[in-house]
Amino acid sequence: MNDLEAQLVGIIQEDFPIEARPYRHLAQAVGVTEQEVISTLASLRRRGVIRDLSPVFDPKKLGYSTTLACMKVPADRIDEVSGIIGRHVEVTHNYLREHEYNVWFAIVAPGPDAVGRVIEQIEEETGCGPIRSLPYSRVFKLRAVFEVTGE
C-alpha cells in the first residue's frame, strides 16, 4: 500500500463518514480529490486488499446469537469436512489450527436455537462429533482494527 492508500484505509476501517458525500469528506481529510479517493478505494478492492465496505453490526442487538465451535477432524477429511461446514451460511469463519481440536469455526444465527441446529446438522453431516460449542460469557476486548502503514 502506498501512503495515500494506507491513510484512507486507516480512516475508513474505523469511521466511514455518515453523510451525503462521504468520499468528498475523506478527500478533504487527506488532501486529494473526491474522484481520487473513489478510484484509490476501487483499486484496493480490485487487488483484494480490502473486502466489502459495509458496517460491522452487533449481532446481539439484532437478535442474533454467536458461538465459537471446534471439532476433531481426521487429517485426510479436512477438505471434505470444511466443504460441508462452509456450505452453512451461518458459519462465518473457519480455520484449521494446530491443536487436537483442529477445526475451529464461528457461527452467527438468529437466536440460540438456530445456533444449536447448525451444530447438530454439522455433527450429523460430518460424523465428526462431538462439536464443542464455546459461546463467550464475557467480552474483555473486541477490536478488529489494525494500524496500517505505507510500505
Add this chain to the structure above:
Amino acid sequence: MSSPDHKDWLVIEALQRGIPLMDRPFAVLAEGIGMDEGEFIRRVGALKERGIIRRMGLRIAHREAGVRGNVMVVWRVPPGRVEEVGMLLAEQPSVTHCYERPTFDDLPYNLYSMVHAADPDAAAGEVRRLAELVGVSDYQMLHTVRELKKSTPIYRQPEE
C-alpha cells in the same frame, strides 16, 4: 435499548449489500428501498448511536494487508483471577480480542485471545511477554494452518 424497527431493517439489509464507490453512495442505497437519502442517513447515524452498528468501516483482507502474525492464544486462568487477567490482557495493544468461554475436560481454557503481531516470530515473543505480564504459564498458541472460510455474517429481518 430498542431493537430495530421495520424501516431500520430495510436500511440494515441495504447496507449489507455494500456502500458503493459513487459520489452519493447513501442516495443509491436509499433509492433501492424507496427511502429518501436524508432519512436513510439519519437512520444510519441513529443505528450507530444505539450501538447496533458497532463500527462503520471496511474490512481488510488481513493476510494481504501484512498481518500474518495473528495467533489465537488460549489461557487456563485460576477461576479467581479471570477478571483481573482478562482486563490486563484487554489493555495490551497487541490483544485484539479477549473472551471468557466455557471449559471442558479436554479444553480446560477459560480465556481466549487473539494476539496480533507483524509475523509469527514476533507473535511468539509477544505471547511470552503477555504470559509473564499476567503470570499465567498454562497457555497454548493455536496457530492458523489454513483459512477454510471467511465471510460476512448475513442479518435478515425476522419474519412477523
